[in-house]
Amino acid sequence: MDPAVFPNLKKYKGQTIISASGDTLLGGDDKCGDSELVTFAEYLLAHPEIKHGTIRLGFTPDEEIGTGAQHFDVEDFGAEFAYTVDGEGPGKLDWGTFSAAQFELDIQGVNVHPAVAKGQMINAIQVGIDFQNSLPQDEVPEKTDGEQGFYHLMDFSGTVDNAHLAYIIRDFKRDGLEARKNLVKEKVAELNAKYGERIKLKMWDQYYNMADELAKHMEIIDLARDAYKACGLTEINEEPVRGGTDGSQLTYMGLPCPNLFAGEENMHGRYEYTVLESMWKAVDVMIKMAELNAERAK
Known part of the structure; x- marks a missing residue:
């Protein structure tokens, strides 16, 4: 040390x-x-x-x-x-303290041979990447301090066929936590509309300030x-x-x-x-x- x-x-x-x-x-x-x-x-x-x-x-x-x-x-x-x-x-x-929530995404893809994938394949990994990129990129632990909240991707695993993402959300304000939760729901809804209900969201509160x-x-x-x-x-x-x-x-x-x-x-x-x-x-x-x-x- x-x-x-x-x-x-x-x-x-x-x-x-x-x-x-x-x-x-x-x-x-x-x-x-x-x-x-x-x-x-x-x-x-x-x-x-x-x-x-x-x-x-x-x-x-x-x-x-x-x-x-x-x-x-x-x-x-x-x-x-x-x-x-x-x-x-x-x-x-x-x-x-922070107010805290956690959520998980389970994404079901469509896996077909890459040679004939155009218009058919839905890569679950890519859908997960699209979701992560839709969140505010500066609102992560490594770019925040003080009383700034964040979204934190803790786990990302998967294949073309299915993927799993696990996050925690933190905010010092209770209404701020709710706003972050609502943004997650909106982004999931947008991707489900695009890909056809491929994402299942599970979200729960952990503790409050x-x-x-x-x-x-x-x-x-x-x-x-x-x-x-x-x-x-x-x-x-x-x-x-x-x-x-x-x-x-x-x-x-x-x-x-x-x-x-x-x-x-x-x-x-x-x-x-x-x-x-x-x-x-x-x-x-x-x-x-x-x-x-x-x-x-x-």
Whole structure:
């Protein structure tokens, strides 16, 4: 890992950096959060002098494919509010996310011998290319940042006879997400009119921008802010995250749930690393949040 390529490394000079060998992922996303939650609980059990209310810990699998939180029993969990611990470096506080949808196209072509193909062949691969080219070409992950949404082609496989395309759609605005979904439907309809109902579209929503709901519960954002500051984190980064967390789904399931930092960097790749001091800072923040919440409940 080179600071010239990964400039965030410069912030951690002199600290303890944990990485894998480079042959596989570190898995800090979200082993970091798991470790910090267990350490947080261990600390509170060892220090009964720290006053706090009832605290519940939950661990959800399959967050990266979006199927863990949907099975989470919010009523049985029994909390008024929660925080996921699944973010980046110290000072990051996520309470805004993308709104997200996913869709798949299955294209049925007409495969005949190339020698007699004129006027008969419908190449499913070419139809898929035509669809991809009909979308806004600058609205893709590699050409967007900040609060710009995108269409992302994740998988394209097929033959002349049939092809399959899988996409995700992201937008910070709910009406923006709907507009993108409608554009997809329009482009599919145009190609079906041209080629004769050759494309089947399957589309579904994944999660919504939790800021729309958390704006009604700013007291839990303020609790995190105050804990950050009390732990020396005066520069709080609240820029909406270009992704989602389990908190997105949990918030819409009735459990307001912003996301705290966990110390992860370069997630999902072989250059992933975390910083031991950042992980301890996350534990410090959770302890301070427990104390502050107890004081406010008096």
